[in-house]
Amino acid sequence: MDIERMSTEEVLEGFMAGFARRNPGEDDFYQAVHELATDVLPFMKANSRYRRMDLLERLTEPDRIITFRVNWVDDDHNVRTNRGYRVQHCNCIGPYKGGIRFHKDVTLDTLKFLAFEQTFKNSLTGLPMGGAKGGSDFNPKGKSDLEVMNFCQAFMTHLYRYIGPHTDIPAGDIGVGSREVSYLFGQFKRLTNELTPVLTGKDLAVGGSLIRPEATGYGAVYMAENMLDVKGERLDGKTAIVSGSGNVAIYAAEKLLQKGAKVLTLSDSSGYILDKQGITPEKLEWIKALKFERRGRIEEYADEFSGVEYHADKRPWEVSAELAFPCATQNEIDESDARDLVSNGCRLVAEGANMPTREAGVKVFHEAGVMFGPAKAANAGGVAVSGLEMSQNSMRLSWSREEVDSRLQTIMKDIHARMLQYGRDGDTINYQRGANIAGYVKVADAMIALGVI
Numbered sequence: 024m025d026i027e028r029m030s031t032e033e034v035l036e037g038f039m040a041g042f043a044r045r046n047p048g049e050d051d052f053y054q055a056v057h058e059l060a061t062d063v064l065p066f067m068k069a070n071s072r073y074r075r076m077d078l079l080e081r082l083t084e085p086d087r088i089i090t091f092r093v094n095w096v097d098d099d100h101n102v103r104t105n106r107g108y109r110v111q112h113c114n115c116i117g118p119y120k121g122g123i124r125f126h127k128d129v130t131l132d133t134l135k136f137l138a139f140e141q142t143f144k145n146s147l148t149g150l151p152m153g154g155a156k157g158g159s160d161f162n163p164k165g166k167s168d169l170e171v172m173n174f175c176q177a178f179m180t181h182l183y184r185y186i187g188p189h190t191d192i193p194a195g196d197i198g199v200g201s202r203e204v205s206y207l208f209g210q211f212k213r214l215t216n217e218l219t220p221v222l223t224g225k226d227l228a229v230g231g232s233l234i235r236p237e238a239t240g241y242g243a244v245y246m247a248e249n250m251l252d253v254k255g256e257r258l259d260g261k262t263a264i265v266s267g268s269g270n271v272a273i274y275a276a277e278k279l280l281q282k283g284a285k286v287l288t289l290s291d292s293s294g295y296i297l298d299k300q301g302i303t304p305e306k307l308e309w310i311k312a313l314k315f316e317r318r319g320r321i322e323e324y325a326d327e328f329s330g331v332e333y334h335a336d337k338r339p340w341e342v343s344a345e346l347a348f349p350c351a352t353q354n355e356i357d358e359s360d361a362r363d364l365v366s367n368g369c370r371l372v373a374e375g376a377n378m379p380t381r382e383a384g385v386k387v388f389h390e391a392g393v394m395f396g397p398a399k400a401a402n403a404g405g406v407a408v409s410g411l412e413m414s415q416n417s418m419r420l421s422w423s424r425e426e427v428d429s430r431l432q433t434i435m436k437d438i439h440a441r442m443l444q445y446g447r448d449g450d451t452i453n454y455q456r457g458a459n460i461a462g463y464v465k466v467a468d469a470m471i472a473l474g475v476i
């Protein structure tokens with residue numbers, strides 16, 4: 024890649040063509056790499072230090088990919104077969120770290136994009152964590168507690184060989200909360216005879232951290248607060264739409280309510296609810312029981328509370344609001360959703376999910392002057408508190424809620440400052456460029472220091 028002599032567009036095109044040849048059909052991984060390379064290549068062109076040692080090529084090739092067959096027995100005594108994965112992307116700034124996703128649509132493409140994103144997100148936190156992601160096409164929907172436990176035990180029976188407190192520390196993601204993390208942890212203990220803190224997001228009873236369940240959602244709201252602060256604005260009194268109704272969405276909604284914003288929507292893969300009066304803290308407690316205990320559908324909220332609309336097979340982006348928090352899954356905002364949001368008065372988007380906005384949608388936000396907080400920064404609060412859980416486990420101490428929350432707020436503020444360092448251009452701020460370059464620089468510096476390995 025003759026980056027000095029060629030135009031940035033030519034370099035990007037050539038680089039992505041080579042990438043596509045090596046990773047055929049991996050559209051999500053392509054999207055994540057294209058988004059980062061678009062911002063990082065001009066920076067590399069201007070800074071000779073970061074043009075060396077094939078850095079970008081190396082960073083788009085995971086260190087290691089582990090795949091394995093997972094067999095388990097369901098409640099009707101049928102033997103079931105799933106595929107398990109761990110993508111260990113980069114451990115230059117710390118041991119591999121990143122969640123595990125159980126969802127029927129999980130493929131290697133999904134996990135390669137997530138592991139790639141995780142490396143730069145973890146770099147942004149300022150904590151010593153490399154990037155990884157794992158998971159399975161196991162569908163937890165409708166499974167009994169015993170089936171989930173059987174599956175987690177079978178999955179860990181393969182994975183335990185490749186992880187360790189100084190090697191790779193998995194956590195939760197879609198379909199994997201503290202119940203699943205704790206079952207995985209239990210099986211690790213059984214296999215190794217060690218209560219080594221090899222996972223984060225554990226149940227409090229077995230070494231989890233206070234605020235870890237809340238951290239991703241709370242962190243996204245803290246990031247939005249930092250972004251609004253630059254404009255002299257506050258969350259108080261603003262209207263917000265939130266997608267998803269899992270761990271991230273529920274705690275984003277909770278923090279928004281605590282900050283005086285009005286939350287109008289939540290969703291799941293079947294549709295969204297619109298509560299024009301606003302979701303109250305009491306209603307949110309009902310949703311927590313629905314989602315975390317009864318594991319029901321968000322549609323039931325419209326049956327339970329009066330004046331609520333349920334829109335089947337739709338996403339909430341058609342609703343008018345000043346703030347949007349996509350907290351469900353990748354590519355849930357396309358170009359036309361972004362246009363709807365802009366024309367309905369949305370002024371800030373903070374991504375709680377990983378890569379929820381397609382590149383064309385991000386372009387719409389930037390052109391319309393919408394403050395856009397990209398996932399690798401806005402949702403970094405979760406992994407940051409995972410890092411704090413690791414610190415507490417190592418010290419054999421447990422910090423109070425206040426202590427962990429205050430460290431989380433400081434980390435989100437620092438990430439915001441890192442984005443400004445590389446993303447400010449006069450009066451305009453491109454947070455995505457800021458996050459991509461700041462995340463890249465720290466990893467690239469470590470790679471240069473470590474030599475060609």
Ligand SMILES: NC(=O)C1=CN([C@@H]2O[C@H](COP(=O)(O)OP(=O)(O)OC[C@H]3O[C@@H](n4cnc5c(N)ncnc54)[C@H](O)[C@@H]3O)[C@@H](O)[C@H]2O)C=CC1
Nearest residue numbers: 196197198239267268269270271291292351352376377405
């Ligand atoms: N749990 C964590 O700490 C972190 C999670 N994330 C990301 O946040 C997002 C949500 O994760 P969690 O809340 O942890 O998972 P979860 O399993 O608790 O909730 C996922 C939510 O997304 C919805 N969903 C899943 N697939 C969907 C689809 N195809 N269309 C519409 N909705 C869909 C589900 O119905 C559910 O409401 C994911 O993108 C995840 O990678 C990012 C950082 C950390």
Ligand SMILES: O=C(O)CCC(=O)C(=O)O
Nearest residue numbers: 121122194196405406409
């Ligand atoms: O807490 C962690 O280690 C990982 C969280 C995660 O999977 C993510 O940030 O996407």
